[in-house]
Amino acid sequence: MKVLVIEDEQGLAESITDYMVKDGYICETVTTFRDAEEKIHLYTYDCVIVDLTLPDGNGFQLIEMLKRLMATTGVIIISARNALEDKLKGLEIGSDDYLTKPFHLSELNARVKSLMRRRQFGGYTEIRFQELVVVPQTRKVFVNGQLTTLSRKEYDLLLYFLSNVDVALTKASIAEHLWGDNIDSADSFDMVYSHIKNLRRKLLEKGAADYIQSIYGIGYKFSQP
Amino acid sequence: MKLLAKTNRIYLAFSLVIYLLTALAFYQIVRLLIYDEVESRLRVERRDFETYVRIHNSWSSSPYFVENKIEVVPVSKRQPVKESFRDTLILNRYDNELTPFRQLTFYEPIHGVMHRVSIRKSLIQTYRLIEVITATMVVFLGLLLLGMFWFQRRLSGQLWHPFYDTLSRIKQFDLSTNSSLDLSPTTITEFNELNDVLQKMAAKMQQDYRSLKEFTENASHEIQTPLALINAKVEQLIQTESLSETQTHWIETIYQASRRISRLNQGLLLLAKIENRQFNDSQRIDLANLLTQKLADMDDVLSFKHLSIQVGPVVPFEVSLPAALADSLVTNLVNNAIKHNQPQGRIELTSTADQLYLRNSGGSLTTEPERLFERFKKESSGPDSVGLGLAIVRQICDSYGLRIAYQAANGVHEICISRA
Secondary structure, rough: EEEEEEOOOOOHHHHHHHHHHHOOOOEEEEEHHHHHHHHHHOOOOEEEEEEEEEOEEEEEHHHHHHHHHHOEEEEEEOOOOOOOHHHHHHHHOOEEEEEEEEOOHHHHHHHHHHHHHHHOOOOOOEEEOOOEEEEOOEEEEEEOOEOOOOOOHHHHHHHHHHHOOOOOEEEEHHHHHHHHHOOOOHHHHHHHHHHHEEEEHHHHHHHOOOOEEEEEOOOEEOOOO | OOHHHHHHHHHHHHHHHHHHHHHHHHHHHHHHHHHHHHHHHHHEEEEHHHHHHHHHHHOOOOOOOOOEHHHHHHHOOEEEHHHHOEEEEEEEEOOOOOOEEEEEEEEEEEEEEEEEEEEEOOOOHHHHHHHHHHHHHHHHHHHHHHHHHOOOOOHHHHHHHHHHHHHHHHHHOOOOOOOOOOOOOOOOOHHHHHHHHHHHHHHHHHHHHHHHHHHHHHHHHHHHHHHHHHHHHHHHHHHOOOOHHHHHHHHHHHHHHHHHHHHHHHHHHHHHHOOOOOOEEEEEEHHHHHHHHHHOOOOOHHHHHOOOOEEEOOOOOEEEHHHHHHHHHHHHHHHHHHHHHOOOEEEEEEEOOOOOEEEEEEOOOOOOOOHHHHHOOOOOOOOOOOOOHHHHHHHHHHHEEEEEEEEEOOEEEEEHHHHH
16 A cells, blocks of 8 residues: 655654554655655555645645546645635545644544545455454444444444554544544543443453553553453 | 715805895895985985975975875974985875885975975885896896806716726725726826825735735644644654653643644634635525534533533524634534533523524633633633634624624523624
8 A cells, every 4th residue: 555645844744654654554755846746647656645835836736636647546635724715625626535734643544544445445345353343334343243333433433443553542632533623622531431431341242352452641542452 | 975965065055045145135235226216316306396385485286296296294393304214105096005105204394384295206116126136136046056056066076086986996896806906097186196095005905915814824834734743743652652651641741732732823813814804705604503503413522511402492593604604603602602511501592583592501700701702811721721712703703793792690601692
């Protein structure tokens, strides 16, 4: 799976790349419009993560160019601009997602995964983790082959964990993933806790191992116990 | 009132006064002249009479004097010898009408007896003369007045045409578009100067507007990017296995702080954008419906905090707002109602066609309700609030013709939005 990160802020580009590489992606980074243009023309990528404001050009033009050359490449815009027009324009010219800076790396990762599933297998692919099987197309979860009924939030939470296995997730990132950017109160962390409690209980009931570990002061991690 | 209507009205009133005064003076002058004429003729007749009496030493009602022209009455007592003029009305024998006369009265001894002699002259002709003169004058002065009025209107209409042209173009001028203000040159120096000044001002405003807009966009980018960097690095740091409890605590604090700055930055930018009127795609939006939806979206949070919702009676409350701002307004109101509520509390939404009320239970306030709309004014000093929510709500209301009021009494907080 090849990902191209077009981001002029070197540090941020590095962080994204590190995160992606750890997850098994082949990841390349460019910091200028010119370099990005060259890469797009030379190679094929499964997904392109592009910043709109580049020192020598505009991300929108890159997306238009990319869509002309290779329409199946997934595009995720990351931008500090949060104006509705920018989002609409981005989606209109063919990008698949729009993330406003600052974002959580785990959120970006989850969006990339979801995009890849939609693009490559039309959503039919199953996500497997040990005895857990998730079928995103039908939003069904199986533990040891048994269907497990989860609420919408619990399902989203599980999928978020599965997109970020072995990664420490902050409570804030989980809250924002589940309820959107508008959740900014301390209460949201308590809500996260209650959903995690329920999800863990339901998985354990069906005989799954306890994969959700809490990390003191930070949040949670989904990994082999 | 329009400038031209105003000047016309003043002109009309002023000319009317002047014309009335002129007419009055004219009338008086003509009357004086006529009286002078009549009186000098009466004096001549008096001399004739005296000559006659001196020659004949007697008076007979000579046929020379027609009816009512002279009256000679003997007076016994001593009378003042002064002559006097006065107006009088005498009954005409033929048509039985009172006709105006000018009368000269003097005293003359005839046969040694003092007589009072009154010689009269009819004023009927002169009255007619005055009438004719007055009528002519009224007609011609009226025509003059109307003529001047019409001319003045035409003239000023033409003179002020460039002014009205400029005015209509300024009205159509939109700061946020790229088209500059084009004013056509005129033959009048003052208007040309005005147009020049306006064009320069408009260009400057447009430039300022553009640079302000660019500034807010750049500021957003320049602040959000380092914040994104901090967040990303902190997230990577979190992944480190060997963190001590103190270290995670520090990281957590850094993380919280950077997210808070980010929210603050976004809030301030939104405020700046509303102030700069960078949102201009207003549409009719039913706020009551939008609020109901938003409350429904928050069901998770509401049930978690055990808040009960009561909606109704709700009548569509339609306002003209850009969709993005309507969403921001509603989100902030709902967040506010949830955040400052008590456990087991309630939220109530009611609306009429002109007013919308959102009430929530909550503790008593320590600050004045109106001050909560100020920026960075927070009721509690919780770290999760940046104190911009209500300021944004207020700014949106102020910029789009809505009035907002906050009241708190007996543990019920009420926000009322109405049309200004």
